[in-house]
Amino acid sequence: xxxxxKRQENNERAYYVADEILRQxxxxxxxxxxxxxxxxxxxxxxxxxxxxxxMLYVARQQADLTKGMISGEDLAFNNALVPTTxxxxxxxxxxxxxxxxKIRTTYTDKVSEQxxxxxxxxxxxxxxxEGREPTDDERGGNPTQYQWKYDLxxxxxxxxxxxxxxxxxxxxxxxxxxxxxxxxxxxxxxxxDLALNGTADVYVPGNFLTLNRGFLSLAxxxxxxxxxxxxxxxxxxxxxAYAELFKKIYMDMPQDFRANCALFCNELLLIxxxxxxxxxxxxxxxYTVAQQVFGFQQMKFIPVRHMPVNKILFTPxxxxxxxxxxxxxxSVAYHNTKRVLEYVFDFQTDFEIRTKQACLVGTITGLS
Numbered sequence: 475x476x477x478x479x480k481r482q483e484n485n486e487r488a489y490y491v492a493d494e495i496l497r498q499x500x501x502x503x504x505x506x507x508x509x510x511x512x513x514x515x516x517x518x519x520x521x522x523x524x525x526x527x528x529m530l531y532v533a534r535q536q537a538d539l540t541k542g543m544i545s546g547e548d549l550a551f552n553n554a555l556v557p558t559t560x561x562x563x564x565x566x567x568x569x570x571x572x573x574x575x576k577i578r579t580t581y582t583d584k585v586s587e588q589x590x591x592x593x594x595x596x597x598x599x600x601x602x603x604e605g606r607e608p609t610d611d612e613r614g615g616n617p618t619q620y621q622w623k624y625d626l627x628x629x630x631x632x633x634x635x636x637x638x639x640x641x642x643x644x645x646x647x648x649x650x651x652x653x654x655x656x657x658x659x660x661x662x663x664x665x666x667d668l669a670l671n672g673t674a675d676v677y678v679p680g681n682f683l684t685l686n687r688g689f690l691s692l693a694x695x696x697x698x699x700x701x702x703x704x705x706x707x708x709x710x711x712x713x714x715a716y717a718e719l720f721k722k723i724y725m726d727m728p729q730d731f732r733a734n735c736a737l738f739c740n741e742l743l744l745i746x747x748x749x750x751x752x753x754x755x756x757x758x759x760x761y762t763v764a765q766q767v768f769g770f771q772q773m774k775f776i777p778v779r780h781m782p783v784n785k786i787l788f789t790p791x792x793x794x795x796x797x798x799x800x801x802x803x804x805s806v807a808y809h810n811t812k813r814v815l816e817y818v819f820d821f822q823t824d825f826e827i828r829t830k831q832a833c834l835v836g837t838i839t840g841l842s
Contacts (some may be wrong), residue, residue, distance in 0.1 A: 635814060635817075712750055790832055
């Protein structure tokens with residue numbers, strides 16, 4: 475989890491240093507991105523392609539634009555792609571997601587890579603007599619069955635803010651902070667949806683779900699050694715139906731993995747289960763006494779808004795893996811003829827199930 479208080483304190487300190495640097499620059503001095511970054515490095519000892527003093531300078535120019543103090547072509551570094559550390563944007567996005575905050579997130583400088591999740595191979599300890607080479611089985615068996623691979627795919631976001639909107643909110647000094655917070659929320663919702671429901675890794679223009687394959691598609695792939703099960707709930711059986719369902723799911727996971735698994739599901743499954751628990755206690759179907767449920771026996775529940783109603787994933791939380799390139803491209807430029815402030819966000823991400831044998835995907839019928 476991200477320490478938001480500490481991050482805010484660090485941002486405030488960076489703001490004061492950046493503000494002091496800008497105030498000390500003579501008004502007639504030509505300002506470039508490189509010159510600002512050099513001033514930041516001289517003051518703090520930190521080298522950065524996009525230092526806080528650059529970001530503050532650009533933000534103030536954007537504010538001047540909304541007030542009519544400068545024109546669009548005067549925006550500093552106009553049309554320049556700004557490399558931003560992905561963790562700054564992605565960490566904030568992940569931390570506010572009911573799904574992405576629960577799974578493994580990794581940043582990489584590689585576009586593709588493959589390897590083995592060797593820590594998942596059970597019972598690797600052995601004993602080999604002196605003078606003899608260990609066999610392949612004694613060396614840890616066949617690790618290829620625990621292979622993972624990622625191949626990052628591009629995803630873009632192109633929000634645009636009309637000049638009329640900028641002028642209408644010109645008096646709000648937090649305008650651009652609010653806008654970028656809204657952008658982050660939009661990006662978070664889309665990545666949460668795509669991580670679960672993406673269907674292909676070859677993009678078809680206009681088809682959002684083809685931006686990348688999500689965990690449900692990967693887990694359902696017949697060529698992979700994931701566990702695929704069908705379950706049925708009989709509503710007339712009441713609480714027993716849910717107890718039997720959860721037990722079946724638990725027992726369908728191999729013993730080597732089940733203790734660390736969590737149940738990712740649509741919140742409707744847990745709402746219905748909570749209502750049945752309330753009825754079991756009171757004998758009356760009152761929603762006011764329905765219990766909020768977080769698990770069944772030792773099973774942990776994680777409700778996910780974008781999970782289809784009839785689908786579940788049962789797997790260790792860190793087995794679901796989101797990989798993001800550590801450079802995220804973001805640019806902002808004012809378009810003079812269209813009179814809009816245009817943003818460009820450019821991500822590269824992929825989703826992978828690290829250990830296929832430790833992931834169960836289920837389809838539930840009878841749930842409504």
